[in-house]
Amino acid sequence: MSRLALTRADEPMTAARVGIGGPVGSGKTALVERLIPALQTRGIDIAVITNDLVTAEDAERVRRSGLIDPERVSAVEAGACPHTVIREDPTLNIEAADELERRFPGVELILLESGGDNLASTFSRDLTDFWMFVIDVAGGDDIPRKRGPGVIRADLLVINKVDLAPHVGVDLGRMQREATEVRGGRPVLLTNCRRGEGIEAIVDLLEREVLFRK
Numbered sequence: 001m002s003r004l005a006l007t008r009a010d011e012p013m014t015a016a017r018v019g020i021g022g023p024v025g026s027g028k029t030a031l032v033e034r035l036i037p038a039l040q041t042r043g044i045d046i047a048v049i050t051n052d053l054v055t056a057e058d059a060e061r062v063r064r065s066g067l068i069d070p071e072r073v074s075a076v077e078a079g080a081c082p083h084t085v086i087r088e089d090p091t092l093n094i095e096a097a098d099e100l101e102r103r104f105p106g107v108e109l110i111l112l113e114s115g116g117d118n119l120a121s122t123f124s125r126d127l128t129d130f131w132m133f134v135i136d137v138a139g140g141d142d143i144p145r146k147r148g149p150g151v152i153r154a155d156l157l158v159i160n161k162v163d164l165a166p167h168v169g170v171d172l173g174r175m176q177r178e179a180t181e182v183r184g185g186r187p188v189l190l191t192n193c194r195r196g197e198g199i200e201a202i203v204d205l206l207e208r209e210v211l212f213r214k
Ligand SMILES: Nc1nc2c(ncn2[C@@H]2O[C@H](COP(=O)(O)OP(=O)(O)OP(=O)(O)O)[C@@H](O)[C@H]2O)c(=O)[nH]1
Pocket: 022, 023, 024, 025, 026, 027, 028, 029, 030, 031, 058, 115, 116, 117, 160, 161, 162, 163, 164, 191, 192, 193, 194, 195
């Protein structure tokens, strides 16, 4: 059961927490940079948490982007194992999200970007209400068939860098079909974060499944 479903009727509403995980370099930060304006355009009040190994590089990149008030971007240092702080002990991320909610009481949705990890990384349900796993076509069209927990269990699988498919010999239709099969029919969406393609479909899904707006 999601964290939001456990919120009691007499408790103040908390922001929806949406995780973004995936292998190193698949395009997680690029997706965050595309989601920020797309969510804002729909009037959704947002904040962002990034997880890096030992720096705040991704947070600095998002702060510098000019897309969002830098105060609304928090950095968590994940240490050696990025999945530890999103799954086994998500305390640091929960505290960062609680702090953003205290500072920005109207915030409706917090994006939590994990550090780059492997196909086994997943988010704790204590931390997120919904999480997506980002893979990219350059990683190979056999990734879905490998049935990693991230690919199988995420609420949404995003296949990014579709523009690279012809260059790396990937049959996109087959990759999407196989991904949908191993996920038992749950959503798989294609994006090109470089050009901002496929982003609206993700925001539609978030509005419907996470914010219950549609
Ligand atoms: N061609 C292409 N390049 C992309 C796309 N999305 C991201 N990239 C590029 O892929 C590289 C990695 O993107 P990032 O957004 O930094 O990936 P990440 O998953 O956040 O990386 P880590 O945080 O290091 O795990 C960058 O050079 C991006 O410009 C895309 O859709 N198409």
